[in-house]
Amino acid sequence: xxxxxxxxxxxxxxxxxxxxxxxxxxxxxxxxxxxxxxxxxxxxxxxxxxxxxxxxxxxxxxxxxxxxxxxxxxxxxxxxxxxxxxxxxxxxxxxxxxxxxxx
Amino acid sequence: xxxxxxxxxxxxxxxxxxxxxxxxxxxxxxxxxxxxxxxxxxxxxxxxxxxxxxxxxxxxxxxxxxxxxxxxxxxxxxxxxxxxxxxxxxxxxxxxxxxxxxx
DNA sequence: TTAATACATCAATTCTTCTTGATGTATTAT
DNA sequence: ATAATACATCAAGAAGAATTGATGTATTAA
Numbered sequence: 001x002x003x004x005x006x007x008x009x010x011x012x013x014x015x016x017x018x019x020x021x022x023x024x025x026x027x028x029x030x031x032x033x034x035x036x037x038x039x040x041x042x043x044x045x046x047x048x049x050x051x052x053x054x055x056x057x058x059x060x061x062x063x064x065x066x067x068x069x070x071x072x073x074x075x076x077x078x079x080x081x082x083x084x085x086x087x088x089x090x091x092x093x094x095x096x097x098x099x100x101x102x103x
Numbered sequence: 104x105x106x107x108x109x110x111x112x113x114x115x116x117x118x119x120x121x122x123x124x125x126x127x128x129x130x131x132x133x134x135x136x137x138x139x140x141x142x143x144x145x146x147x148x149x150x151x152x153x154x155x156x157x158x159x160x161x162x163x164x165x166x167x168x169x170x171x172x173x174x175x176x177x178x179x180x181x182x183x184x185x186x187x188x189x190x191x192x193x194x195x196x197x198x199x200x201x202x203x204x205x206x
Numbered sequence: 207t208t209a210a211t212a213c214a215t216c217a218a219t220t221c222t223t224c225t226t227g228a229t230g231t232a233t234t235a236t
Numbered sequence: 237a238t239a240a241t242a243c244a245t246c247a248a249g250a251a252g253a254a255t256t257g258a259t260g261t262a263t264t265a266a
Binding site: 207208209210211212213214215216217218219220221222223224225226227228229230231232233234235236 | 237238239242243244246247250253254255256260262264
Binding site for chain 2: 007010011014015017018019020023026027028030031078081082084085088089091092093094096097099100
């Protein structure tokens with residue numbers, strides 16, 4: 001059977017990445033942890049918009065958050081991109097298909 | 104400057120992959136070239152639906168097509184997934200961000 | 207030449223995602 | 237306690253993507 005669960009998670013990851021604003025956020029966070037206010041300044045976008053995209057990224061497992069006082073800091077969770085790379089590798093090898101016998 | 108063009112292409116690729124039916128098609132094509140009729144049989148989906156998704160995949164560069172008689176055969180273009188892997192690798196390294204100096 | 211097959215495309219509808227402005231909640235400063 | 241801040245969430249609307257059934261086009265078969 002095809003790895004349906006893995007595929008669903010991968011789809012969430014792919015969708016999370018497939019959006020310009022979210023990519024901008026990710027690229028910003030690759031320079032380190034940031035609070036929402038930092039991201040607002042950098043991107044010049046409305047707060048609700050940023051929070052919306054942060055939520056999508058968080059739910060996909062791309063980022064994690066941590067509250068400190070009245071700030072909420074977001075940072076990348078490296079494992080997400082790592083697992084996506086792994087998934088794509090399998091896809092390339094045809095290891096996700098029904099008929100595959102990769103191991 | 105951030106590699107905007109590369110990102111746009113990557114977004115197209117990510118979107119193309121981030122859909123269950125299209126993934127099913129990709130997984131099927133990983134077992135070799137198929138005509139639309141083959142895919143219809145395998146997936147049990149309407150022809151217009153399959154053609155729609157094939158178009159998305161083709162425009163993203165994930166697949167290529169070739170006509171033979173009244174059949175149109177589709178197959179994976181390996182380069183697409185390869186370049187996506189490469190893009191993700193850069194993303195992981197923070198090499199897509201404005202501030203990066205990866206080379 | 208007419209039929210049938212294989213596929214693409216289209217218009218209308220539906221479904222999903224994104225945006226916007228407003229309101230709600232927690233935390234700190236006064 | 238009150239006010240200000242940092243952020244989340246919500247409802248309404250806008251925009252985008254997918255589905256559906258129908259029609260169009262090329263190719264081969266009869």
